[in-house]
Amino acid sequence: MFEKIRVLVVDDSAFMRKFISDVINSESDMKVIDTAKDGREAVEKVRESRPDVITMDVEMPHKNGLEALEEIMRINECFQVIMLSGLTAQGSSITVEALAKGAFDFVQKPSGFNYLKIDHIKDELVEKIRYAVVRKKKLQQNNKDINESSKMFIKDVKIEAIALGASTGGPRVLYDVITHFPKDLNVPVFVVQHMPAGFTKAFAQRLDINSPLSVMEAKDGEPINPGKVYIAPGGYHMLVEGERIKLDTSPPIHGVRPAVDKLFISAAERYEKNLLCCVFTGMGKDGAAGVKEIKARGGIVLAQDEATSIVYGMPKAAFDTGCVDMVLPDYKIAEEIVRLTLQH
Known part of the structure; x- marks a missing residue:
């Protein structure tokens, strides 16, 4: 029983x-x-x-x-x-x-x-x-035996943009990661966190108060600037279109809008090998199709590990594509993103 x-x-x-x-x-x-x-x-x-x-x-x-x-x-x-x-x-x-x-x-x-x-x-x-x-x-x-597995060879490329995707458990780890980005991280950061409309605004405001970088809920048509963090608003897909943000209300993907896949695929088309992405904790498989596109264009893919993921759905789906370069515990992700971005 x-x-x-x-x-x-x-x-x-x-x-x-x-x-x-x-x-x-x-x-x-x-x-x-x-x-x-x-x-x-x-x-x-x-x-x-x-x-x-x-x-x-x-x-x-x-x-x-x-x-x-x-x-x-x-x-x-x-x-x-x-x-x-x-x-x-x-x-x-x-x-x-x-x-x-x-x-x-x-x-x-x-x-x-x-x-x-x-x-x-x-x-x-x-x-x-x-x-x-x-x-x-x-x-x-309380498993403290956390291994940094699947460390593949990562090419030495100049990172021009960062894209992050998360769902359940994401707000806390994204907060920890983004607030540890230094002021001289001179590239745009795009974030999709599965959240309803209204909550993403509060999330962006809290990050902005506590981060060295400027954090905002993205607006349709606004210019993309280095050193800015753009949070996809609830109810809208966020895409990179040239040098501007595009928001749209096309149908949800995997039952969600914003979808990580929409962001990742559009960012891959714009930045190609100069894009760095990370898939964080969350239910489902959103982001998996996006990491395949990023990897096909030569970009770098990180994923949160199982031990520190509240829900090991999205990171596992990304890992199962074979396109993840490095699997890391939550507390190592900011450090690695900064290292890869500032190595030039």
């Missing part, structure tokens, strides 16, 4: 507590063990019941989701917290902060809290709960 995933549901709305509980309890491999109506109560119940996963509303009275998360992380960093956030300026900002402070991921609540339209979060929430448990087990193993 397998053990079910034990979930604590935290929300100040009784309706949402029941809705989320019903979604979870309808799955054969998980169950709600308790609920809490605010962050203060959530911290108490975490101490009592030690759940595997906590779903946490962002905006609550007494103690909001971020404050509760910080306390829960102090109790034990192995607790997995999935934030539920409405698309408000405050909600998206708190959510991005929560991801940086240890939250596993987030699920967007429907705009306007229209409860007739919340069915779309069911599959996403259940999938992320399952992935969260995988991450919990990885943290509990």
Whole structure:
């Protein structure tokens, strides 16, 4: 008999507590063990019941989701917290902060809290709960034997642009990487992080405040400048078109928009052998087709390793193409990108 995933549901709305509980309890491999109506109560119940996963509303009275998360992380960093956030300026900002402070991921609540339209979060929430448990087990193993594998010979070329792609777990590692780029990294950096519209703006703002480089949410038609970091806005594919950024709303690829493949392929066409890319943690296979195009044109491809990836989907799909030059743990990626870019 397998053990079910034990979930604590935290929300100040009784309706949402029941809705989320019903979604979870309808799955054969998980169950709600308790609920809490605010962050203060959530911290108490975490101490009592030690759940595997906590779903946490962002905006609550007494103690909001971020404050509760910080306390829960102090109790034990192995607790997995999935934030539920409405698309408000405050909600998206708190959510991005929560991801940086240890939250596993987030699920967007429907705009306007229209409860007739919340069915779309069911599959996403259940999938992320399952992935969260995988991450919990990885943290509990505390495997420090991290190898830098698959180091292939990398040609000495002048890097003219950097392209980065990530999904689940990406905001935290991208934050660590981008904030470690030096001010003299004099090439444009293009970033696709799978995130809904609104959240990418908050993500870009947080990076800009804490980075030596200027970071912005990309705008359609804006000129590409060296030393700038361009974040693809949620809901738009971002492409490199000559010396400008192009945003489009063509159909999602792999169910996502922005898609890493769209960015990688367009950047490969523009920069050819002078492009350096990296595929980070995330679900699915977005980026795999892009790295094949980059490698075909002589560019350099890095990928995050399995041990430090929250979800080893996208990096594995990239690695399986045979086009990855180097596999690295998250804490070595910024250093390697800087070394390869500034070697000339």
